[in-house]
Amino acid sequence: MKKTDVLIIGAASSGAYLAKLLAERGYAVTVIDKLSKEKIGTKYDIFHIETKEFEHFGIPRPVKGDPAWAFEFSREQTADPMDRYPKEGYNPKVGLHMHEYTVLMDEWAESFGAQIVYEAEFREFVFDEGRIIGAKYKRRGRINRIDASVVVDCSGIPAVARRALPDGYGIEKFPLAGDDMFYVVLRYVHLNREADRVTEYSRGWPYFKSWIAPCQDPECAIVGIGACHSFENADRIYGEMLRSISLPEHELRYIERGVTPYRRPPYSFVGDGFVVSGDAACLTKPINGEGVTSGMVHLGIVAATLDEALKNGDTSKKALWKINTEYNKMQxxxxxxxxxxxxxxxxxxxxxxxxxxxxxxxxxxxxxxxxxxxxxxxxxxxxxxxxxxxxxxxxxxxxxxxxxxxxxxxxxxxxxxxxxxxxxxxxxxxxxxxxxxxxxxxxx
Ligand SMILES: Cc1cc2nc3c(=O)[nH]c(=O)nc-3n(C[C@H](O)[C@H](O)[C@H](O)COP(=O)(O)OP(=O)(O)OC[C@H]3O[C@@H](n4cnc5c(N)ncnc54)[C@H](O)[C@@H]3O)c2cc1C
Structure with missing residues (x-):
């Protein structure tokens, strides 16, 4: 049986970021992910991080030519439902490939000493007198046990560990489904006329929760929509949008669909020897459902609190409570x-x-x-x-x-x-x- 200070479930952006923050403080950190390294971060391709956030969170900043880098732009247009009165703001962003950036984050965490075990699927908690002391995971047909002072759930929407908590452990176990999600449809399109290219800016129509934004191929663009309730609702609103907005002449290349949490987070993120964060804790931004860096705000608090708790040898709910107060009173x-x-x-x-x-x-x-x-x-x-x-x-x-x-x-x-x-x-x-x-x- 293996022992570690912190066991993190999920090696995508949230899990990797926390692993780095704790490993650099000298703790033994093990991260398990059910996916292989080749498959990690493949739920969709392009996402954005605001340029200033790389420095703010101290995360790797890919540049042109790096595998994770896709494009950059700084102008953001926002327009009315008839597209007659566009307004423009300035907010530099980097477009990144999700898989490549996740691998980069994982390797970054490993360079600080975190251990990442791929193809390792969380199965159940290990308890001692009702308190979480580790977890079991399945890897290549075998069940393994790992003991830890704290288990952190960064498993995204399935929230596999939060949902497996025993009743009465102090954290809500609601599933993420139906009305609690934002349904995002990304249409990757080829723009037929050069004059219509959108390499320098994005344009959004908030009434339709829709936008057009750059893509890794300068001749192409991403036409996105994010709607509540269901993909059918997103498609319905997209149809409404097309009746009001004239999109540039284009050919559809392919479509990606994804979901992101859209509900209030659980009131408490902590239990004895347990923390939940990232999408598993619904930390996405209310305006657009983006969650990579808003999750990092929480993870920074988690790392500082765990540092103190591990130093004191006390990872009880009471010792971890500061995560609740600091986060809830801030973001x-x-x-x-x-x-x-x-x-x-x-x-x-x-x-x-x-x-x-x-x-x-x-x-x-x-x-x-x-x-x-x-x-x-x-x-x-x-x-x-x-x-x-x-x-x-x-x-x-x-x-x-x-x-x-x-x-x-x-x-x-x-x-x-x-x-x-x-x-x-x-x-x-x-x-x-x-x-x-x-x-x-x-x-x-
Ligand atoms: C189409 C779309 C576009 C988006 N665009 C943006 C954007 O531009 N910017 C932004 O900030 N956010 C964006 N978001 C939201 C963003 O993708 C999420 O908020 C973010 O990826 C959450 O990261 P996470 O690490 O918490 O969870 P995830 O990325 O979901 O990672 C969870 C990890 O846990 C692993 N896992 C799951 N179950 C188990 C198990 N049983 N055992 C072990 N491992 C397990 C998974 O394999 C996965 O690797 C977008 C979302 C969608 C759907």
Missing amino acids: GADFSFLRALLTGVVNAASFDEFEYAFESGMISDELLSAGAEGGEFAPAPGVLLNAAYQMLSGIVSGRVSKKTALKNAAGIKALYLAFPDTPERYARWCLEAEKLWKKIGKLR
Whole structure:
């Protein structure tokens, strides 16, 4: 039987980032992933990281010619539902190949001493007197056991370890399915006319939750849509979008479909000898469902707390509780505010109201650039900006009650800012939170 300080389940962006942070502090870190190294990070191809985030999180920054690098662009256009009043902001981003970047992150973690075991599938926890002390995994037909002071679930949407917790372990075990996901469809298209190329900018139509963005091949583009509820709903909204927006003349090359969590995270991320993070903990941005770097905000807190806990030889729920308080009072509170605001306003704002917000100049180039240049990382500046204009558009005709949307958003933020410092008052806090989330409802 093997022993390690920290066992991480999942060797994609979240697992690799945490493994590096802990291995560089001198801990024995083992990461298991059910996929082979050749298959890791193949759930879809292209994703983006804002250029400034590489330095902020200290993560590898691929450059042109590296296998993970696909393209870069810095201009972001946002337009009304009839595409008549586009606005432009500046927010440099790097487009990356998911598989290649995941391999890069894994090798980076290994260079600090983390051990990654591929083709190793989590099966069950190992307990001692009801407390998690390790896990069993299956590799090449054999069951192996590994003991650890802490097990961290970074297994993404399946949340295999969080969902396998015994009842009463202190963390919600909800599955991620149906209304709790954002359904993303990416159409990789060839643009027939050179004049239509989008190598320098992306253009989004928030009313349709759709966009066109650069692709690794400069003659091509990615036309994306992300919608709630189902792929059928995404296809329906895409059809609506095509009736309003004239996309450049193109030929469809291929389609990728993927899902990303779109719901509030579990109220607590910790149990005795256990932590959940990344997509497994629903840490994606409320505005667009992106989760690579928003997960890293949480993982930074996890690493610092585990460092202290492992030094003190105490990885009990109480010792790990700081992860809950620090996260919930920071990005957790901001994301809750945004989720509530977006849900309240977007559910009620009409086509005409969106159109008016752009036409009237309420949404301006200056506003877009100011949002992108802001220094705040939690949440990303563009996130706040989008929420602001969506709210404005809703308020225009008075159809959306400014008071209700803002009251719910402010209320949930205040509650997260008052997250209990110890597990004792947690049950009562959850009851309050549950009541408020029920009022807020879900995005349509
Ligand atoms: C189409 C699409 C586009 C997106 N674009 C962006 C973007 O541009 N920018 C951005 O920041 N985010 C984007 N996102 C979201 C982003 O992909 C996720 O938030 C992020 O990949 C989550 O990383 P993770 O490491 O937490 O989980 P995952 O990447 O899902 O990794 C989980 C790992 O756990 C492993 N695993 C699962 N079960 C087991 C098991 N039983 N045993 C062992 N291992 C297991 C899996 O094999 C996997 O390697 C996008 C999502 C989609 C669907």
